[in-house]
Amino acid sequence: EAGVAQSPRYKIIEKRQSVAFWCNPISGHATLYWYQQILGQGPKLLIQFQNNGVVDDSQLPKDRFSAERLKGVDSTLKIQPAKLEDSAVYLCASSPVGVPNTEAFFGQGTRLTVV
Amino acid sequence: AQSVAQPEDQVNVAEGNPLTVKCTYSVSGNPYLFWYVQYPNRGLQFLLKYITGDNLVKGSYGFEAEFNKSQTSFHLKKPSALVSDSALYFCAVRDSGNTPLVFGKGTRLSVIA
Numbered sequence: 624e625a626g627v628a629q630s631p632r633y634k635i636i637e638k639r640q641s642v643a644f645w646c647n648p649i650s651g652h653a654t655l656y657w658y659q660q661i662l663g664q665g666p667k668l669l670i671q672f673q674n675n676g677v678v679d680d681s682q683l684p685k686d687r688f689s690a691e692r693l694k695g696v697d698s699t700l701k702i703q704p705a706k707l708e709d710s711a712v713y714l715c716a717s718s719p720v721g722v723p724n725t726e727a728f729f730g731q732g733t734r735l736t737v738v
Numbered sequence: 739a740q741s742v743a744q745p746e747d748q749v750n751v752a753e754g755n756p757l758t759v760k761c762t763y764s765v766s767g768n769p770y771l772f773w774y775v776q777y778p779n780r781g782l783q784f785l786l787k788y789i790t791g792d793n794l795v796k797g798s799y800g801f802e803a804e805f806n807k808s809q810t811s812f813h814l815k816k817p818s819a820l821v822s823d824s825a826l827y828f829c830a831v832r833d834s835g836n837t838p839l840v841f842g843k844g845t846r847l848s849v850i851a
Binding site: 627654656658663664665666667668671673679714716718720723724726727728729730731732734 | 742770772774779780781782783784787789828830832836838839840841842843844
């Protein structure tokens with residue numbers, strides 16, 4: 624079974640530029656999460672989707688971050704404009720619906736450096 | 739609101755010795771608890787989870803964890819540490835179903851040969 628795919632693996636941009644990350648979850652997983660992991664901290668949820676609907680985006684900085692999952696499969700997370708404090712690893716995870724208390728399956732992440 | 743505390747930033751242990759990585763949690767309902775491991779430049783890998791039942795949970799790579807409701811703890815253990823166990827370990831909690839996992843800040847485990 625293929626895992627969660629993320630691209631790119633690494634990205635370096637200047638502040639005020641825009642950037643986009645892509646995630647393809649495990650086939651059949653209806654729930655998709657984006658987490659932000661700042662160096663020295665645990666992952667923090669940015670947004671949760673179920674199919675193509677947003678379940679929780681309460682911690683997403685909506686003035687600069689946006690995410691979509693138009694067809695209920697892959698997802699894109701965008702930052703515009705980027706700030707220095709956005710430097711982090713962005714992790715995508717997925718899990719199936721209807722399997723009680725299953726764990727979330729994580730991709731390898733995208734490491735963003737804003738200079 | 740749910741929260742997880744991992745009181746140790748770093749744990750050092752000699753190879754072959756037992757290891758413990760501590761985790762305490764706070765949740766309003768029944769806790770569902772997870773441990774993940776992260777190797778350099780890799781995503782999070784699932785180790786084990788507690789949902790219900792036996793308080794001692796066994797997982798991947800010889801790891802186990804003990805759920806203690808009265809102490810609200812879920813400490814990760816291994817009887818004999820390997821150098822290859824050196825990594826960053828995260829404890830996580832959710833309160834129900836498919837709600838997002840809430841993670842601790844992580845504990846770096848260093849196993850010395």
